[in-house]
Amino acid sequence: MLSKSSTYAIQALAFLAAKGSEPEFTPISEIAETLSIPYHFLKKILAELSQKGLLHSQRSARGGVGLNRDAKSITLLDIITALDGSSLFSECILGLPGCGEKTPCALHNAWAAERSRLHLMFSSTTLSDIAKRIHSKGFRIS
Numbered sequence: 001m002l003s004k005s006s007t008y009a010i011q012a013l014a015f016l017a018a019k020g021s022e023p024e025f026t027p028i029s030e031i032a033e034t035l036s037i038p039y040h041f042l043k044k045i046l047a048e049l050s051q052k053g054l055l056h057s058q059r060s061a062r063g064g065v066g067l068n069r070d071a072k073s074i075t076l077l078d079i080i081t082a083l084d085g086s087s088l089f090s091e092c093i094l095g096l097p098g099c100g101e102k103t104p105c106a107l108h109n110a111w112a113a114e115r116s117r118l119h120l121m122f123s124s125t126t127l128s129d130i131a132k133r134i135h136s137k138g139f140r141i142s
Helices: 004-019 028-035 039-051 076-084 108-124 127-137
Strands: 055-058 064-067
Touching: 004 028, 004 039, 004 064, 004 076, 004 127, 028 039, 028 064, 039 055, 039 076, 076 108
Parallel strands: none
Antiparallel strands: 055 064
């Protein structure tokens, strides 16, 4: 359902959130290796997230990327919409043009309900929430 870009971005930013503020910058190669994400693809994703203001980056021997805001203020919805836009929460699940209340597809009503639930989950879950689950319950992100 989520694009590979969004999935990898959530994993990478959750990794950064779980590390806390030390170090401020984490090398992209470390993230890619730890999470088994192709380096060049991750580098492109993280560059886009930097442009959208979710990350800051530094080029140097001690460079890398870091969260641009507190992990408590970055939701999964922020990450998904930064990369993929909001179409997941507005378009027809079957991709039919003009699908809506007046001309619904066969899945319109069911998808509208699920789409609302997904939007609520993504908008109410922060990177801080995920980091807490990783630390306290041993959940994994890769």
